[in-house]
Amino acid sequence: MPAITARPALTPAEMPSSPASEYCQRWSRGRHSWRHASEGGFDPQLYQVTPITEATARAFVIDEHYASSFPAARFSVGLLTRDDRFPINGATVDGMALVGVATFSTPMASRVLSSVFPTLEPYEQSIELGRFVLTDTPANAESWFLARAFRHAYDRGIRGVVSFADPMPRHRQVTEVLDDGTMIERTERTSPGHCGLIYQAGNAVALGRSTARTLNYHARQGIVLSERSLSKIRGRERGADAAERHLVSLGAPVRRAGQDPRSWLRAALAALEVTKIRHPGNFRYAFPLGSSSHRRRLPIGLPRTAYPKPDTDILQD
Structure with missing residues (x-):
């Protein structure tokens, strides 16, 4: 099959505001791009989700995620594929290409978890989804991977997951050499800022923002x-x-x-x-896991809020 090329990055204003976004974000060496659902092409028979080692997850996340950092991981699962239409970064697991990582991590303060799930034991029954990153894959791979990552977490005794979306755009300085040998520096946007559209599409509970803070x-x-x-x-x-x-x-x-x-x-x-720099706080989401009746009964300790939108709630450059 022919290779598929990712579409160029969109500005926050160009992104659709519906939770069922038609665009899915992808990452490659810290740079983001987008896939449109109309491209299709996702064949679940060519993919599988499996636990991976911390070393494998760490190397992949640091290579591909814009933050270039890895959280205090409890466990990670990887998205593996035999689909050869997409470029990969060379990482493999069990002879299959590694194209996605979900890392469940332990925040420094247990309050991050207990404030959301007051009846669950932090770190044992509740956990944070610290990293969720896919390289170039078909549009539907993201939601498919997220659902199966949560299934792995549930099998390990997790009953509630907390995740955050960072609305702050990120940039970096890139040095280029022109054809005449001249060196120039330009500013490259590595992340447009997030409001958590994939979480919204997965029916997460929106819980406002985390605490505002000052960042280095x-x-x-x-x-x-x-x-x-x-x-x-x-x-x-x-x-x-x-x-x-x-x-x-x-x-x-x-x-x-x-x-x-x-x-x-x-x-x-x-x-x-x-x-x-002053950061207003990340958007906070909660995912109760288990049967539909269990999810309905599980207490949520913070007030529910409306879903944030890309065109109004992401910080502007």
Whole structure:
């Protein structure tokens, strides 16, 4: 079969506002694109969903997701395919191409889960969908994968899932070499911002926004630096070495032997031109799992809200 080319990215204003969106977002090396449902072509016989190792999930998510980071994973499942019409990043599992990852993770504070599902045990019965990313696949693959990822979570004792959609657009600086050898820098949008259309299409319960907060934003790469990771460096906690290596990989100077971690971190953030930006909070969604009667009976601890829309609720550039 011939290869299928992804459609170009749409602006938030061009995206449909219906929960049953006709467009599905895809990712490749941190860049987003869109597929239209009219393209069709999804054959479930060519796909399967299976548990994958943390190392496999981590490598895929960091390569493909715009955030270039991996959460504190509890478990991950992968979308595998034998469909050879689409380019892949080379990752395989059991001889099949890995084209999607759903990572269920543990947020730093149990309140993230218990505020939504007050009767469920956090981390054991409730969990966060920390990453959900697909590379180039047919339009219907997204909802098909999400439903089966939740089935795997249910089989592991999970009865409630919390997920978030980030409305903040992301950009990064890209250096290009022109035909005449001239080097230029341009700004590339890696994410238009999200309001959670795939969650809405999956009948998630909308629960407003998470708490507004201040972020450490690395504008050149278009990524947010975790405050938790930075605090590990300051306090020389477990994981500090990995957090340091990440900053060095972004262009920060290597910490000298004996140099105070706090003073090094200040210099590293300055060298990376990390800035503080105010974020209004992510859109929060809840997915009760199980039978329809169980889903209806499961208490939700926060007020339900209307679904946010791309044309009014996503932050503008």
